[in-house]
Amino acid sequence: MPDAVAQVASFAVDIVDFEAARAGLHAVREQVFIVEQGVPADIERDALDPLCRHVLARDAEGRPIGAGRLTPDHRIGRMAVLAQWRSRGVGEAMLQALVEEACRLGWHEVSLHAQVSALAFYSRHGFIPYGPRFSEAGIDHQSMRRRLDAATPVEGREAAQAALQGVIAGARRQLLIYSRELDPGLLDQSDAVSALRRFATGGGEVRVLLQDPATPQRALAPLLGLGQRLTTAFAFRAIEEPVDRDYPSAYAVNDRGGWYFRALGHRFEGECRMDDPARARQLHAIFDPVWERARPCSEYRALGI
Template identity: 70%
Template sequence: MSAGFRVVAVADYAAALAALRAVREAVFVQEQQVPAEIELDPHDPLCQHVLALDAEERPIGTGRLTPDRRIGRMAVLAGWRGRGVGEALLDALIERARQLGWRELSLHAQASAIGFYARRGFLPFGDRFVEACIDHQSMRLLLDATNPVETRAAALAALAGVIANARRGLSIYSRDLDPGLLDRPEVVAALRRLATSGGAIRVLLHDPGAPQRALAPLIGLSQRLSSVFEFRAIEEPVDLKYPSAYLVNDRDGWYYRPLGHRYDGETRLDGGARARQLRAHFDPVWERARPCSEYRALGI
């Protein structure tokens, strides 16, 4: 039991059909105005379903795995949103896919839910499309493997995943605070959430002057949260030759770009060996770098 609910795998579809329909009709048909004939499809009996139940065993959320290895029909009753039900359902579906030996999962995320799936490691691919009159984005996750990052949208999702899964520490190695990535409002907001929840954020920079001239929003945020953010500038010639960029958290999540001025690279939220390598690279460079005193707010 967690937060007044539990998630169960549905073994008997026929027995659980009424509970599944109760949630999906409330969310999709009544709330989102999806036609009932679209919401119900022939795949349902062939899918593996998970169901969230409240303390009185009433259905409050559901999701399914389709035979073509997709997550679908994720739905949580309005009164239970923001209480961890969706995350628990998604984790249960991912774990069930692992048990089945699947190596990849995909899904069609409603545009408003892209960030939700990114925080669990899913990356967008392809163009947005309309499904049941709602904007959607295809996303996928390679299970227990490194996930390739090929576009800016995927890069932003990778950042969201690594930041959201940090427990208390995040290390960022960047050339110039990565315009187009680290200045995006959703990324700044994610870093603010980490900072205000007790996290510590270290940032190594090749060129601290460029983000200062560009009025990078992270500098302003760091001045307001000066006990959490720390910036250092790389000065050693051997360190300045390093071409890559990355961020790594304290829970083995990372996003690495071989060339720091490009978006493409790779990411994983549970890659312990690679995370240890990146931390082992970051720490000695951090010790050699100088504090960015020019970032301090006046009067501090």
């Protein structure tokens, strides 16, 4: 019998035996990859299938609606959800099931080849891009990875943007940001601003500590405009104490154990993890006393912040 690992609303997600579930797995993958995306059948079907751990999502009547797998080389692949079931949490549940299975197997890391159109989806779940983009079956892809027992390295702007997306998406009620000058190339990107808007309008609180509040004001940073419209959700404070201003790092940390830390705040390179409450508590402990000593950004009052 398959071992159930998730139950959400009107569908269930299970880790399944390949031979027993072959028909359902292939039915979903054929519809998504071969029919919709035009992937050749001889590429979609491969010799790895019998060697993989598979996940199958079924609707309330037991009909297959989603599929995915873990390969022997610790890669998540063949993630597919039928069109009528997308944006209903099926992909998230399957991905979580595969990550949990990888943890159960004692793996240290999982990777995947994400279609470029799905980068934001995987970023929200702690996967970080690395290396150049490439074409696979005629579709643009990006390698991504997530460490399961340690922080995932963040290298470069695209990886930094993915790490920030993961931290924001994982926040429940509060998000803390320690920044030099609202991080051009990171906090001013449309994806980040949109994610922060969704979090704030959903009842979240965002606290931002700045070492240099004047620079983002001169640059008309988009986050300041967002704070103007959502004054109860955003609070900005300026760091003035010399001992605090000497702090070289930057970070974002949420209230569910997710964080992205950069030892040098003017660079994108760092590390992140979405399930590390101990380190998140340490960053909260660094942030909170500085917040208390910092002054409200009165120069933003003209903006209504």
